[in-house]
Amino acid sequence: MGSTGRLVGLTLSNPVGIIGASRQLHFESFEMKTWDDISIGDCFGPRSYRISEEVAERFCDVTRAKHPWYRSDSPYGGRLVPSTLPSSDDFPLMGTEIDTGVQAKHSMRLYRPYRVGEEATVEGVVVDKYIRRGYKYLVFQYTLRDSAGQLLCVNTMTTALPPEED
Amino acid sequence: MAEVDVTKSADGAVWVEKTTLRQAELTEFAQQITYRHADLECPIRNHHTDVELAQAAGFPKPVAEPLHYLAYFDNVMLGLYEKNWLEHGELQATILGPAFAGDSIELRLGPAEKVEQDGSLEVRHRLAVLGVEGDLLTVGYVSVHRGEHAEAA
Numbered sequence: 057m058g059s060t061g062r063l064v065g066l067t068l069s070n071p072v073g074i075i076g077a078s079r080q081l082h083f084e085s086f087e088m089k090t091w092d093d094i095s096i097g098d099c100f101g102p103r104s105y106r107i108s109e110e111v112a113e114r115f116c117d118v119t120r121a122k123h124p125w126y127r128s129d130s131p132y133g134g135r136l137v138p139s140t141l142p143s144s145d146d147f148p149l150m151g152t153e154i155d156t157g158v159q160a161k162h163s164m165r166l167y168r169p170y171r172v173g174e175e176a177t178v179e180g181v182v183v184d185k186y187i188r189r190g191y192k193y194l195v196f197q198y199t200l201r202d203s204a205g206q207l208l209c210v211n212t213m214t215t216a217l218p219p220e221e222d
Numbered sequence: 223m224a225e226v227d228v229t230k231s232a233d234g235a236v237w238v239e240k241t242t243l244r245q246a247e248l249t250e251f252a253q254q255i256t257y258r259h260a261d262l263e264c265p266i267r268n269h270h271t272d273v274e275l276a277q278a279a280g281f282p283k284p285v286a287e288p289l290h291y292l293a294y295f296d297n298v299m300l301g302l303y304e305k306n307w308l309e310h311g312e313l314q315a316t317i318l319g320p321a322f323a324g325d326s327i328e329l330r331l332g333p334a335e336k337v338e339q340d341g342s343l344e345v346r347h348r349l350a351v352l353g354v355e356g357d358l359l360t361v362g363y364v365s366v367h368r369g370e371h372a373e374a375a
Binding site for chain 1: 247250251254255256287288289290292293294296297300301304305307308309310311312313314315316317
Protein backbone atom coordinates (compact mmCIF):
# COMPACT_ATOMS: atom_id res chain seq x y z
CA MET A 57 0.00 0.00 0.00
CA GLY A 58 1.37 3.38 -0.90
CA SER A 59 1.25 6.74 0.77
CA THR A 60 -0.08 9.77 -1.00
CA GLY A 61 2.25 12.68 -1.52
CA ARG A 62 1.68 16.08 -3.03
CA LEU A 63 4.10 18.51 -4.53
CA VAL A 64 3.65 22.25 -4.51
CA GLY A 65 5.35 23.22 -7.71
CA LEU A 66 8.60 21.40 -7.33
CA THR A 67 8.76 21.59 -3.58
CA LEU A 68 9.48 18.46 -1.62
CA SER A 69 6.42 17.48 0.33
CA ASN A 70 7.67 14.27 1.87
CA PRO A 71 10.87 15.06 3.74
CA VAL A 72 11.38 11.53 4.98
CA GLY A 73 13.00 10.22 1.84
CA ILE A 74 16.27 11.54 0.56
CA ILE A 75 16.93 10.20 -2.88
CA GLY A 76 13.41 9.15 -3.65
CA ALA A 77 11.72 12.20 -2.28
CA SER A 78 14.21 14.55 -3.83
CA ARG A 79 13.32 13.24 -7.22
CA GLN A 80 9.54 13.30 -7.00
CA LEU A 81 8.86 16.16 -9.30
CA HIS A 82 6.23 15.48 -11.85
CA PHE A 83 2.87 15.35 -10.29
CA GLU A 84 0.59 17.45 -8.21
CA SER A 85 -0.51 14.29 -6.51
CA PHE A 86 0.76 10.78 -6.74
CA GLU A 87 0.56 7.46 -5.04
CA MET A 88 3.94 6.65 -3.61
CA LYS A 89 4.97 3.10 -3.02
CA THR A 90 6.78 2.24 0.17
CA TRP A 91 9.67 -0.12 0.85
CA ASP A 92 7.15 -2.80 1.86
CA ASP A 93 5.43 -2.60 -1.53
CA ILE A 94 8.62 -3.52 -3.39
CA SER A 95 9.75 -7.09 -4.03
CA ILE A 96 13.03 -8.55 -5.16
CA GLY A 97 12.75 -9.03 -8.91
CA ASP A 98 10.50 -6.01 -9.49
CA CYS A 99 11.48 -4.45 -12.82
CA PHE A 100 11.46 -0.79 -13.90
CA GLY A 101 11.72 0.55 -17.44
CA PRO A 102 12.91 0.24 -20.09
CA ARG A 103 13.39 3.91 -20.80
CA SER A 104 15.31 5.28 -23.77
CA TYR A 105 17.06 8.64 -23.94
CA ARG A 106 19.87 10.62 -25.52
CA ILE A 107 22.24 12.99 -23.76
CA SER A 108 22.46 16.33 -25.55
CA GLU A 109 25.56 18.47 -25.96
CA GLU A 110 24.06 21.01 -23.57
CA VAL A 111 23.40 18.50 -20.81
CA ALA A 112 26.86 16.96 -21.23
CA GLU A 113 28.42 20.43 -21.06
CA ARG A 114 26.52 21.40 -17.92
CA PHE A 115 27.36 18.11 -16.25
CA CYS A 116 31.06 18.57 -17.09
CA ASP A 117 30.95 22.10 -15.68
CA VAL A 118 29.37 21.08 -12.40
CA THR A 119 31.61 18.04 -11.92
CA ARG A 120 34.70 19.95 -13.10
CA ALA A 121 35.49 17.48 -15.87
CA LYS A 122 38.29 18.70 -18.08
CA HIS A 123 39.29 15.68 -20.15
CA PRO A 124 39.00 16.44 -23.90
CA TRP A 125 37.09 13.20 -24.51
CA TYR A 126 34.34 14.53 -22.23
CA ARG A 127 34.65 18.09 -23.50
CA SER A 128 35.00 17.80 -27.25
CA ASP A 129 35.95 14.67 -29.19
CA SER A 130 37.27 11.19 -28.55
CA PRO A 131 38.70 8.17 -30.39
CA TYR A 132 35.24 6.63 -30.10
CA GLY A 133 33.81 8.82 -32.83
CA GLY A 134 32.45 11.72 -30.85
CA ARG A 135 32.21 13.42 -27.52
CA LEU A 136 31.64 11.07 -24.60
CA VAL A 137 29.04 11.32 -21.86
CA PRO A 138 30.79 11.41 -18.47
CA SER A 139 30.69 7.91 -17.03
CA THR A 140 28.89 8.88 -13.85
CA LEU A 141 26.06 10.76 -15.57
CA PRO A 142 23.93 7.62 -16.15
CA SER A 143 24.57 6.67 -12.52
CA SER A 144 21.54 8.76 -11.61
CA ASP A 145 19.24 6.78 -13.90
CA ASP A 146 17.57 5.37 -10.81
CA PHE A 147 15.59 8.60 -10.82
CA PRO A 148 13.72 8.19 -14.11
CA LEU A 149 13.24 4.50 -13.44
CA MET A 150 11.93 4.47 -9.90
CA GLY A 151 12.54 7.81 -8.20
CA THR A 152 9.10 9.16 -8.90
CA GLU A 153 7.41 6.06 -7.54
CA ILE A 154 9.27 4.95 -4.46
CA ASP A 155 10.60 6.59 -1.34
CA THR A 156 13.91 4.78 -1.13
CA GLY A 157 15.76 6.77 1.54
CA VAL A 158 19.38 7.81 1.78
CA GLN A 159 22.11 6.53 -0.50
CA ALA A 160 24.26 4.01 1.33
CA LYS A 161 26.38 2.41 -1.39
CA HIS A 162 27.05 2.84 -5.06
CA SER A 163 28.66 0.53 -7.58
CA MET A 164 29.41 1.35 -11.21
CA ARG A 165 30.87 -1.00 -13.81
CA LEU A 166 31.87 0.34 -17.22
CA TYR A 167 31.92 -1.72 -20.44
CA ARG A 168 31.84 0.71 -23.33
CA PRO A 169 31.75 4.52 -23.39
CA TYR A 170 28.50 6.25 -24.26
CA ARG A 171 28.58 9.02 -26.86
CA VAL A 172 26.71 12.30 -26.67
CA GLY A 173 23.62 12.12 -28.88
CA GLU A 174 23.60 8.33 -28.99
CA GLU A 175 20.38 6.57 -28.07
CA ALA A 176 20.60 4.32 -25.05
CA THR A 177 18.08 2.36 -23.04
CA VAL A 178 18.12 1.80 -19.32
CA GLU A 179 16.17 -0.71 -17.30
CA GLY A 180 16.42 -1.76 -13.70
CA VAL A 181 15.56 -4.48 -11.26
CA VAL A 182 15.39 -4.73 -7.50
CA VAL A 183 18.08 -7.29 -6.68
CA ASP A 184 17.85 -7.31 -2.89
CA LYS A 185 16.10 -5.84 0.11
CA TYR A 186 16.84 -6.40 3.73
CA ILE A 187 16.58 -4.89 7.21
CA ARG A 188 19.67 -4.26 9.31
CA ARG A 189 19.73 -2.39 12.61
CA GLY A 190 16.24 -1.13 11.88
CA TYR A 191 17.19 0.40 8.53
CA LYS A 192 15.34 -0.83 5.47
CA TYR A 193 17.76 -1.38 2.61
CA LEU A 194 16.92 -1.64 -1.06
CA VAL A 195 19.43 -2.70 -3.72
CA PHE A 196 18.52 -1.51 -7.19
CA GLN A 197 20.54 -2.46 -10.28
CA TYR A 198 20.10 -0.62 -13.56
CA THR A 199 21.71 -1.46 -16.87
CA LEU A 200 22.34 0.86 -19.80
CA ARG A 201 22.63 -0.54 -23.34
CA ASP A 202 23.07 1.02 -26.76
CA SER A 203 20.55 0.66 -29.58
CA ALA A 204 22.19 -2.62 -30.65
CA GLY A 205 21.81 -4.04 -27.18
CA GLN A 206 25.49 -3.77 -26.32
CA LEU A 207 26.21 -3.25 -22.65
CA LEU A 208 27.44 0.26 -21.75
CA CYS A 209 27.39 0.27 -17.97
CA VAL A 210 25.76 -1.28 -14.93
CA ASN A 211 25.03 0.71 -11.79
CA THR A 212 23.92 -0.70 -8.47
CA MET A 213 22.61 1.65 -5.82
CA THR A 214 21.88 0.65 -2.24
CA THR A 215 19.57 2.95 -0.33
CA ALA A 216 18.45 2.90 3.28
CA LEU A 217 15.35 4.16 5.01
CA PRO A 218 15.93 5.03 8.65
CA PRO A 219 13.85 3.41 11.40
CA GLU A 220 10.48 5.01 11.89
CA GLU A 221 10.14 7.14 15.00
CA ASP A 222 7.66 6.02 17.63
CA MET B 223 57.34 0.05 2.15
CA ALA B 224 54.56 0.97 4.55
CA GLU B 225 51.03 0.34 3.34
CA VAL B 226 49.22 3.45 2.21
CA ASP B 227 45.82 3.92 3.83
CA VAL B 228 44.06 6.95 2.38
CA THR B 229 41.28 6.67 4.95
CA LYS B 230 43.82 7.65 7.61
CA SER B 231 46.33 9.85 5.83
CA ALA B 232 46.99 11.54 2.50
CA ASP B 233 50.60 10.36 2.63
CA GLY B 234 51.34 8.23 -0.40
CA ALA B 235 48.13 9.13 -2.20
CA VAL B 236 48.45 9.55 -5.96
CA TRP B 237 45.80 12.25 -6.05
CA VAL B 238 44.48 14.57 -3.36
CA GLU B 239 42.06 17.42 -3.86
CA LYS B 240 40.56 19.78 -1.34
CA THR B 241 37.47 21.50 -2.57
CA THR B 242 34.42 23.36 -1.35
CA LEU B 243 30.98 22.15 -2.35
CA ARG B 244 29.27 25.33 -3.39
CA GLN B 245 25.49 25.62 -3.16
CA ALA B 246 25.28 26.71 -6.78
CA GLU B 247 26.97 23.47 -7.82
CA LEU B 248 24.70 21.32 -5.65
CA THR B 249 21.69 23.01 -7.18
CA GLU B 250 22.99 22.58 -10.70
CA PHE B 251 23.78 18.92 -10.09
CA ALA B 252 20.29 18.28 -8.71
CA GLN B 253 18.83 20.01 -11.73
CA GLN B 254 20.97 17.95 -14.09
CA ILE B 255 19.62 14.74 -12.64
CA THR B 256 16.05 15.78 -13.16
CA TYR B 257 16.15 18.12 -16.13
CA ARG B 258 17.66 15.71 -18.57
CA HIS B 259 14.86 13.23 -18.12
CA ALA B 260 11.93 15.38 -17.19
CA ASP B 261 12.43 18.39 -19.48
CA LEU B 262 11.63 20.71 -16.60
CA GLU B 263 11.88 24.42 -17.08
CA CYS B 264 11.31 25.68 -13.57
CA PRO B 265 13.84 25.62 -10.74
CA ILE B 266 13.92 22.57 -8.54
CA ARG B 267 13.56 22.92 -4.81
CA ASN B 268 14.55 20.04 -2.60
CA HIS B 269 16.91 19.24 0.26
CA HIS B 270 19.87 19.56 -2.10
CA THR B 271 18.95 23.09 -3.07
CA ASP B 272 16.99 24.67 -0.23
CA VAL B 273 17.92 25.27 3.42
CA GLU B 274 14.36 25.04 4.73
CA LEU B 275 13.67 21.77 2.97
CA ALA B 276 17.00 20.38 4.11
CA GLN B 277 16.12 21.27 7.70
CA ALA B 278 12.68 19.73 7.29
CA ALA B 279 14.46 16.53 6.27
CA GLY B 280 16.61 16.68 9.40
CA PHE B 281 19.78 18.23 7.98
CA PRO B 282 21.38 21.51 9.03
CA LYS B 283 22.08 22.56 5.45
CA PRO B 284 21.44 21.33 1.90
CA VAL B 285 23.06 17.96 1.27
CA ALA B 286 25.40 17.05 -1.57
CA GLU B 287 24.57 14.09 -3.78
CA PRO B 288 27.39 11.55 -3.30
CA LEU B 289 27.35 10.97 -7.06
CA HIS B 290 28.37 14.60 -7.43
CA TYR B 291 31.77 14.24 -5.80
CA LEU B 292 32.23 10.62 -6.96
CA ALA B 293 32.31 12.06 -10.48
CA TYR B 294 35.66 13.65 -9.57
CA PHE B 295 37.15 10.16 -9.27
CA ASP B 296 35.83 9.31 -12.72
CA ASN B 297 37.70 12.35 -14.06
CA VAL B 298 40.94 11.24 -12.41
CA MET B 299 40.64 7.64 -13.59
CA LEU B 300 39.94 8.75 -17.16
CA GLY B 301 43.11 10.82 -17.05
CA LEU B 302 45.14 7.90 -15.70
CA TYR B 303 43.79 4.99 -17.73
CA GLU B 304 41.76 6.46 -20.60
CA LYS B 305 40.27 3.59 -22.70
CA ASN B 306 41.02 0.98 -20.07
CA TRP B 307 38.96 2.93 -17.57
CA LEU B 308 36.06 3.48 -19.95
CA GLU B 309 35.91 -0.15 -21.02
CA HIS B 310 36.98 -2.03 -17.88
CA GLY B 311 36.44 0.42 -15.04
CA GLU B 312 34.66 -0.12 -11.76
CA LEU B 313 33.76 2.14 -8.86
CA GLN B 314 32.64 0.88 -5.45
CA ALA B 315 31.66 3.39 -2.78
CA THR B 316 30.13 3.19 0.67
CA ILE B 317 28.63 6.42 1.94
CA LEU B 318 29.21 6.88 5.65
CA GLY B 319 27.96 10.42 6.15
CA PRO B 320 26.60 13.51 4.44
CA ALA B 321 28.47 16.47 2.97
CA PHE B 322 26.71 19.81 3.09
CA ALA B 323 26.64 22.95 1.00
CA GLY B 324 29.63 25.09 1.83
CA ASP B 325 31.62 22.20 3.29
CA SER B 326 35.24 21.78 2.38
CA ILE B 327 35.93 18.17 1.61
CA GLU B 328 39.11 16.29 0.81
CA LEU B 329 39.20 13.58 -1.84
CA ARG B 330 42.04 11.05 -1.84
CA LEU B 331 43.03 8.34 -4.27
CA GLY B 332 45.51 5.73 -3.14
CA PRO B 333 48.30 4.18 -5.20
CA ALA B 334 47.68 1.35 -7.66
CA GLU B 335 47.50 -2.11 -6.12
CA LYS B 336 47.45 -5.30 -8.11
CA VAL B 337 44.54 -7.49 -7.06
CA GLU B 338 43.57 -10.91 -8.31
CA GLN B 339 39.88 -11.52 -8.03
CA ASP B 340 37.79 -14.34 -9.46
CA GLY B 341 40.79 -15.50 -11.44
CA SER B 342 41.31 -12.18 -13.21
CA LEU B 343 43.76 -9.39 -12.64
CA GLU B 344 42.77 -5.86 -11.76
CA VAL B 345 44.53 -2.71 -10.73
CA ARG B 346 42.81 -1.01 -7.82
CA HIS B 347 43.05 2.38 -6.12
CA ARG B 348 41.40 2.88 -2.79
CA LEU B 349 39.44 6.09 -2.38
CA ALA B 350 38.37 8.20 0.55
CA VAL B 351 36.38 11.39 0.97
CA LEU B 352 36.74 13.31 4.22
CA GLY B 353 34.56 16.04 5.65
CA VAL B 354 35.21 19.29 7.44
CA GLU B 355 36.35 17.67 10.68
CA GLY B 356 38.40 15.02 8.91
CA ASP B 357 35.59 12.53 9.34
CA LEU B 358 35.18 9.86 6.68
CA LEU B 359 32.24 10.55 4.40
CA THR B 360 32.85 7.92 1.75
CA VAL B 361 35.24 5.01 1.31
CA GLY B 362 35.72 2.50 -1.47
CA TYR B 363 37.83 1.94 -4.53
CA VAL B 364 38.11 2.42 -8.25
CA SER B 365 39.67 -0.25 -10.42
CA VAL B 366 40.47 -1.34 -13.95
CA HIS B 367 39.74 -4.99 -14.60
CA ARG B 368 41.77 -5.83 -17.67
CA GLY B 369 44.03 -4.29 -20.24
CA GLU B 370 47.59 -3.14 -20.37
CA HIS B 371 47.44 -1.18 -17.13
CA ALA B 372 46.23 -4.15 -15.11
CA GLU B 373 48.93 -6.31 -16.66
CA ALA B 374 51.62 -3.75 -15.95
CA ALA B 375 50.61 -2.95 -12.38
